[in-house]
Amino acid sequence: AETKKIAVIAGDGIGPEVVAEAEKIIKRTEEVFGLSFTTEHALFGGIAIDEKGTPLPEETLSVCKSADAVLLGAVGGPKWDNNSKELRPETGLLGIRKELGLFSNLRPAVIFDCLKDASTLKPEVLEGTDLMVVRELTGGIYFGEKFRREGAGGEEAVDTCVYNTAEVERIVHQAFEIAQKRRKKLASVDKANVLETSRLWRETVNRIAPEYPDVELEHVLVDNCAMQLLRRPSSFDVIVTENMFGDILSDEAAMLTGSIGMLASASMGEGAFGLYEPVHGSAPDIAGQGLANPIATILSVALMYRLTFGYEDAADAIERAVAEVLDAGHRTADIAVDKSKALSTTEMGDLIAAAI
Amino acid sequence: AETKKIAVIAGDGIGPEVVAEAEKIIKRTEEVFGLSFTTEHALFGGIAIDEKGTPLPEETLSVCKSADAVLLGAVGGPKWDNNSKELRPETGLLGIRKELGLFSNLRPAVIFDCLKDASTLKPEVLEGTDLMVVRELTGGIYFGEKFRREGAGGEEAVDTCVYNTAEVERIVHQAFEIAQKRRKKLASVDKANVLETSRLWRETVNRIAPEYPDVELEHVLVDNCAMQLLRRPSSFDVIVTENMFGDILSDEAAMLTGSIGMLASASMGEGAFGLYEPVHGSAPDIAGQGLANPIATILSVALMYRLTFGYEDAADAIERAVAEVLDAGHRTADIAVDKSKALSTTEMGDLIAAAI
Ligand SMILES: CC(C)[C@H](C(=O)O)[C@@H](O)C(=O)O
């Protein structure tokens, strides 16, 4: 196959450890499936602040732009939490999304059979849950004007939430298309009874809906959605929503699966380019100890193969290998019932690589 | 006792039915505890749109302003969902909060022993859950400027989220005080890694915190809070947050108790004046059939007695009566295992009144 380029951003905390295992898997699939990749590492987040004085160095951005896809470990940690805004890892994250035009964040929330009991929800409620949150990622209150001013009640802070029709259209089209390839149900989440941006959102969804007559559409208010995710998680297929609501609801959805150490995510732009990362964070408390679960990052590689490269066979093989290793009872500490038998990060990576 | 005045707003859907039972309880406590109330009914929400052409008639506002407390059933329904903004029940709700200065929304989420199994969460996770969401109710993105404009990407919608120091201070003080009377733990929820209003929020909380050295404070990001509510609900005591986040998180918290038909809420202003209402909605699908569960509204009366009037004994008696009736196995349809044995709304109200 043609050589593809992957920008690799290990990041902070457990990032380097889980990314190393994902790279092992990439190598293995090169051998088994005759794929060919070059990888280029770049600094990002806390480590970039420490070494380059900015969370998103220009160089990192150009490495990403010259690549076909980006693999990201995790960023952030208490070390940088009290920094000024420009020197915080999150600022890099928002910057990279904007600069790379990654307007669509896909967060699948699925139940792993072997982890059914890890959820705080009853197994019979979770049964069959397999949903995907499609979160708008470069608009809304995250990117609108923010400032302070003096007002009658003392200092005043302002955030602005802005959406235009084009921004809503592109993410909604994508969500409908994803729904068409799944169970053909789309829940559009907004707060149209209060917000003007939500009313624009809902109008736009309703205008687009007739183009996808095979997809069943429901509008759900965000507060109600937070409830329904708990009450009937398995009834959702695709959920599309704006940036801030998506941040909250995708985390709720991920947690209710009980499989948060196992969930992959993708951030996509116009074409096939995408940034792939585990849903979990940088877990600074266990960093450097070989305790981290690399599965979410490994599954992010599978997602990358599928969405950016169209390497379906290799993606299937990775996912099958993960399932096989789990079915055989292998666990890292975070998902082990008997922690004394837990595998290290590299042991888990080796087993999955061998199973491909 | 001195005669107190309660403004009674039955509202839409099941509102009139549940409010009628709450009034039965008020009467009963007048007899048993020698209390004295006058009640004045007022139109609000959908029914006010139908009869007066506006969801919040001037007259209703003055009835409320002349009262010591307001008891509200529920408002809204599909009939008015497609109305223009000025003719929607929610607009009345936002209006009454603003006009009456109800800046603090208290939503206790507790587990009823007899309903432990009604939750989709595992009973062992829920065990001991007893939390209170203190939601700011008259600021933030709900009340900031909203408009449309033409932009580069077509029509553009804008919502503005504004908080000033004074607004944050008053709600945070209230939350600390509530925490002092409970288990002395406060979780302040924000999105300080992204929003300027959240950064003002967090600075203000940190400035106030030293005045309450006996309260243990944690800052939780809103996305993380949506997860932690699922993972460790019983570890929360008081959660304080801004309007939009509070809308989402209080609904999530209510749903995870499995007791949403049973939860009361209060909206408070500067003094003892408050508006009390069940957490559940107007349930138009079962309206007028005598199926509604009046317990949340009855418990709202108990909350009113406690917070507005300081009638602790009567409040205790109402809560004890509810517990007794439930313990004896009586259920309305929403919480009955055997629906064929379910009580009607009035039967439930009668039993609770008799138990006082
Ligand atoms: C770190 C933070 C800025 C970020 C977000 O809110 O988008 C994170 O929570 C996420 O969901 O990727």
Ligand SMILES: CC(C)[C@H](C(=O)O)[C@@H](O)C(=O)O
């Ligand atoms: C009806 C709606 C405007 C309202 C809100 O968002 O505040 C409701 O959801 C609530 O929580 O009381």
